[in-house]
Amino acid sequence: NAGVMQNPRHLVRRRGQEARLRCSPMKGHSHVYWYRQLPEEGLKFMVYLQKENIIDESGMPKERFSAEFPKEGPSILRIQQVVRGDSAAYFCASSPGTGGNGYTFGSGTRLTVV
Amino acid sequence: GNSVTQMEGPVTLSEEAFLTINCTYTATGYPSLFWYVQYPGEGLQLLLKATKADDKGSNKGFEATYRKETTSFHLEKGSVQVSDSAVYFCALSEYGNKLVFGAGTILRVKS
Numbered sequence: 001n002a003g004v005m006q007n008p009r010h011l012v013r014r015r016g017q018e019a020r021l022r023c024s025p026m027k028g029h030s031h032v033y034w035y036r037q038l039p040e041e042g043l044k045f046m047v048y049l050q051k052e053n054i055i056d057e058s059g060m061p062k063e064r065f066s067a068e069f070p071k072e073g074p075s076i077l078r079i080q081q082v083v084r085g086d087s088a089a090y091f092c093a094s095s096p097g098t099g100g101n102g103y104t105f106g107s108g109t110r111l112t113v114v
Numbered sequence: 115g116n117s118v119t120q121m122e123g124p125v126t127l128s129e130e131a132f133l134t135i136n137c138t139y140t141a142t143g144y145p146s147l148f149w150y151v152q153y154p155g156e157g158l159q160l161l162l163k164a165t166k167a168d169d170k171g172s173n174k175g176f177e178a179t180y181r182k183e184t185t186s187f188h189l190e191k192g193s194v195q196v197s198d199s200a201v202y203f204c205a206l207s208e209y210g211n212k213l214v215f216g217a218g219t220i221l222r223v224k225s
Contacts, residue, residue, distance in 0.1 A: 004157075006157075035215075041217055042216055042218045043213075045213065045214070048211065056211065056212060059212075091157055093158075093213075103160065103213065105150075105157040105158040105159070107155075107156055108156075
């Protein structure tokens with residue numbers, strides 16, 4: 001039973017390019033959460049999605065960032081026109097219902113913007 | 115808003131020493147409380163949790179008690195091992211939704 005799968009593990013982008021981060025939740029999990037971890041900091045909530053719906057995007061930057069969780073396929077976190085400050089580890093978590101107790105985290109995608 | 119404050123690290127201990135990592139929280143209601151552990155290059159793993167006041171979470175020799183009166187959830191272990199070296203995050207979840215994390219505490223255990 002595979003856990004939460006994130007890919008790629010490492011992603012290097014030049015300033016101005018687009019970054020696409022993918023997250024496949026655990027089997028049977030329909031809730032997905034994205035978090036960002038800046039160097040030497042804790043994880044900060046970005047967005048909470050269920051299939052085809054964004055439930056809470058209070059942690060998403062207003063520009064350049066978007067997320068989706070389509071009916072079929074993985075959840076995608078998309079960062080347009082990346083800047084150096086976007087360099088971070090991005091973690092996805094999934095749960096079978098409203099989170100907290102049932103969270104499972106992926107291994108993360110480490111984005112480096114050069 | 116909700117927040118979590120952890121003691122700053124790094125915490126450096128010798129093997130078999132006693133560990134305490136302090137965690138206090140601010141919440142509007144009655145959150146669930148968690149400790150997560152992150153090993154180098156990996157994601158977060160749930161270490162233990164407590165869902166109501168006076169509950170004690172425990173796992174792998176680690177313990178933490180939900181103290182509503184002091185709004186605390188301190189992590190303890192009686193005898194640490196080198197393999198416990200990692201970053202430890204205290205977190206809360208209210209209404210079963212998103213997690214709010216502390217900044218993390220680096221633990222280094224020397225043999």
